Amino acid sequence: MTSVPRHRMQNSRGSLAPAHSSSHEISAQRQWRPAALLAAWDRFWFAPSQPHTLAAMRILTGLMLFYTHFVLTLDLEAFLGKNAWVNQSTALLLNTDVRGARWAFSYLYYLESPVLLWTAHVAALLVLAMFTAGLFTRVTSVLAFLITLSYCHRLTGALFGLDQINLFLVMYLMLAPSGSLWSLDRWIAARRGIAPPLAPSTSVTVATRLLQLHVCIIYLFGGIDKARGELWWDGSAVWFAIANLEYQSLDLTLLVHQPWLVALLTHVTLFWEVFYPVLIWPKLTRPIFLAMAVAVHGGIALALGMKTFGLAMIIANVVFVSPELVERLAGVISGRSKRLPE
Amino acid sequence: MLITLHVAAVFVAPFAFACTTPSGSSPFADGLMRLFRPYIDALYLNHGYAFFAPNPGPSHLVRYRVEFDDGRESVEGMFPDLKTQRPRLLYHRHFMLAEQLHNLYTPAEPPPEIPLDDDLARALTDPQRRELAENIRRRHREILQGWKHSRDVYQSFRHSLEEHLKSRHRGDSVTLTRVEHGLLVPEVFRVLRRLDAPHTYRNLPDGAPAPEVLRPEGPAQP
Numbered sequence: 085m086t087s088v089p090r091h092r093m094q095n096s097r098g099s100l101a102p103a104h105s106s107s108h109e110i111s112a113q114r115q116w117r118p119a120a121l122l123a124a125w126d127r128f129w130f131a132p133s134q135p136h137t138l139a140a141m142r143i144l145t146g147l148m149l150f151y152t153h154f155v156l157t158l159d160l161e162a163f164l165g166k167n168a169w170v171n172q173s174t175a176l177l178l179n180t181d182v183r184g185a186r187w188a189f190s191y192l193y194y195l196e197s198p199v200l201l202w203t204a205h206v207a208a209l210l211v212l213a214m215f216t217a218g219l220f221t222r223v224t225s226v227l228a229f230l231i232t233l234s235y236c237h238r239l240t241g242a243l244f245g246l247d248q249i250n251l252f253l254v255m256y257l258m259l260a261p262s263g264s265l266w267s268l269d270r271w272i273a274a275r276r277g278i279a280p281p282l283a284p285s286t287s288v289t290v291a292t293r294l295l296q297l298h299v300c301i302i303y304l305f306g307g308i309d310k311a312r313g314e315l316w317w318d319g320s321a322v323w324f325a326i327a328n329l330e331y332q333s334l335d336l337t338l339l340v341h342q343p344w345l346v347a348l349l350t351h352v353t354l355f356w357e358v359f360y361p362v363l364i365w366p367k368l369t370r371p372i373f374l375a376m377a378v379a380v381h382g383g384i385a386l387a388l389g390m391k392t393f394g395l396a397m398i399i400a401n402v403v404f405v406s407p408e409l410v411e412r413l414a415g416v417i418s419g420r421s422k423r424l425p426e
Numbered sequence: 427m428l429i430t431l432h433v434a435a436v437f438v439a440p441f442a443f444a445c446t447t448p449s450g451s452s453p454f455a456d457g458l459m460r461l462f463r464p465y466i467d468a469l470y471l472n473h474g475y476a477f478f479a480p481n482p483g484p485s486h487l488v489r490y491r492v493e494f495d496d497g498r499e500s501v502e503g504m505f506p507d508l509k510t511q512r513p514r515l516l517y518h519r520h521f522m523l524a525e526q527l528h529n530l531y532t533p534a535e536p537p538p539e540i541p542l543d544d545d546l547a548r549a550l551t552d553p554q555r556r557e558l559a560e561n562i563r564r565r566h567r568e569i570l571q572g573w574k575h576s577r578d579v580y581q582s583f584r585h586s587l588e589e590h591l592k593s594r595h596r597g598d599s600v601t602l603t604r605v606e607h608g609l610l611v612p613e614v615f616r617v618l619r620r621l622d623a624p625h626t627y628r629n630l631p632d633g634a635p636a637p638e639v640l641r642p643e644g645p646a647q648p
Contacts, residue, residue: 129429155515167593169523174579174586179467182575187467236470241526241583242519248473255469290429298436305440305475313480321482324609329621330485330506330521333514337621340612392515 129293132284135264136407136414138291139218142225142262144399145253146216149232152250152392153209156235160205163239166196170241178240192238208235215254218267225258249396252298260291266414295403300361302400307358316354319347326387333389353380364404377401435462436471443474485521486528487605488587489629492597501595504605523587528604530583532576534632539566604630 156163163169170178172193179188195201208231215224232251236243263269265282273279315321323346326336339346356376363369378398385394402410438458445455459466466472492501505511506521540562547555588600608626610618 152515155513158513158516162590162594163519167590169520169587169590170583171586171589174582177579177582181463181467182572185463187464188470189468233470239519242522244518244522245477246515246518248470248475251470294429294432297433301436301440302475305444306477306479308444309474309476309479315481316479320612321478323612324482325478327609327615327621328482328485330487330607332621337615340615343612389514390518392518 129290130286131289132286133289133292134282134284134407134411135261135288136410137403137405138257138260138262138288139265139267140410140414141253141295141399141402142218142221142257143216143266144402145250145257146212146228148392148396148399149228149250149254150209150212150216152246153205153212153231153235157205157209160201161198163242164192164195164201164205165198170239172196172238175238175240179237188237188240190234190237192234218263218269221263221267221269222261225254225262229254229258244390244393246390246393246396249393249400253295253396253400256291256295256298259294260288261285262291292403295400296364299400299403300364303357303360307354307360310354311358316350319343319350322346322350322353328388331388331390333391334387336387352376356380370404374401374404431465435465435469438462439466439472440475443476482609484609485607486525486630487607487627488524488527489603489605490587490591491601492591492595493599493601495598501597524604527580527583527587527602528606528630530576530580531604531630531632532573532580534577536573537566537569539563606630 161168166172175190176186176193180186191204192201195204211224211227211231214220215228229251232254236247236251239247264285270279310316310321313321315324323340323343326332326339356373360373360377364373378401381394381397381401383394384397385391388394438455439462442451442455442459445452487504487506489504490502494500505524506517508517511517511520542555542559542562546558550558584602588602591597591600606628607622608628610621610623610626615621
């Protein structure tokens with residue numbers, strides 16, 4: 085056991101703590117040493133981990149990306165064509181700041197011909213389908229990111245939360261070998277007898293941590309911004325959400341007769357969102373916060389007409405499910421159970 | 427290092443958004459935003475994540491009328507329209523277009539110069555008064571620059587919607603009206619029992635006040 089300097093064992097009142105009763109204290113003090121902090125930082129970001137969670141997220145995100153872009157096919161030229169709702173010059177202006185600087189890029193800015201536009205759109209759908217199926221995933225994940233980014237920068241004015249979530253999901257999935265499992269890449273490699281054994285990877289951890297922190301930042305500011313509104317404190321915010329006809333997809337206005345329930349839902353939503361960035365990390369509270377995420381976003385999907393946004397947020401929360409649990413769930417779904425290799 | 431910078435950029439966008447209030451914005455947050463703006467904009471990270479915040483508000487729609495020079499009867503409609511725009515995601519795209527028109531709205535009249543309070547003016551010496559007047563003029567020039575940019579963006583967006591409707595209906599002129607659909611408080615709903623009562627729809631004249639205070643940096647997208 086490393087010796088602890090005397091002055092470090094002094095408690096806040098300056099008295100010496102008995103050595104035999106302070107093993108936790110000593111260990112806690114060690115955690116704050118620079119070397120220990122650095123090691124913790126390294127472990128947090130770079131300890132290799134298995135790809136099961138990100139592989140599952142690739143499939144779910146891919147399906148969402150494909151659907152999001154496929155829906156545009158139904159009225160493609162109205163959104164991306166020469167006479168679109170938001171034409172190209174306006175899209176460029178929307179992405180330009182007051183000093184005239186523009187950092188947004190989209191290859192769609194340069195496609196006015198219907199033939200070119202349709203060709204590019206079908207190609208984009210093909211790439212998104214390949215990404216979902218995990219075919220040439222290392223390439224198609226980068227292309228899926230560039231496609232999604234380009235559509236976001238071109239569709240400015242018609243975007244909402246779904247697009248923000250879609251983009252950050254694919255941005256981080258691109259960084260990890262999300263196609264190393266449950267993919268056509270693996271199936272083809274297995275048939276050729278060259279599939280490498282599944283191994284924990286550092287890039288999986290980096291992508292996972294970035295995704296987790298991004299989700300926490302979303303909830304942190306979502307909660308802070310809500311906390312500035314008086315309706316989230318007087319308990320009526322949920323009523324005004326369900327009383328919005330343009331959002332409504334399930335009529336919950338019967339709740340008008342249960343003001344206490346509406347208020348409870350309002351307060352629970354606010355506190356869940358504000359505390360999510362902290363209480364999603366401990367093992368004890370994580371399942372509770374994930375269950376609430378499913379309830380809140382499932383409610384938004386069903387009642388507020390945003391199935392896609394609600395599902396996208398639930399997909400984002402999957403990043404907090406451990407690879408071991410995802411592997412077990414996949415085993416249950418496919419009817420077999422197998423433990424991850426250490 | 428790259429990871430830290432990226433996480434900082436992800437944080438800065440909603441932080442700057444949260445630090446912008448009707449009375450002004452945090453110089454610290456603005457400075458960070460200026461620093462990270464190229465990266466934030468390039469990666470489409472410029473969001474406040476203020477979903478249904480600070481309060482769930484009324485919806486905004488757009489009523490339009492397309493007219494024809496050859497005497498055909500004019501076409502009237504409104505978007506978003508759940509009856510014609512399906513699936514729901516397509517409807518929601520149209521809904522966001524209407525909301526965006528409202529969010530971008532900037533009055534045609536430039537904001538007036540900030541007046542100097544009489545009591546304050548009397549309390550100052552001549553050099554102090556001149557210096558303060560110059561500071562106010564400088565601030566006003568920045569506000570005017572922001573107003574002009576916002577107005578240009580609004581007009582371009584509105585014109586684009588009009589041109590699209592003209593092209594879609596092969597019409598000759600289009601009139602757009604911004605409409606606000608107000609929300610009913612529980613006490614009124616219990617009596618009316620409907621959310622689409624005619625009085626809840628209100629046309630917004632172009633002279634209505636801007637929805638947000640003008641900011642030289644421009645708002646992040648909620």
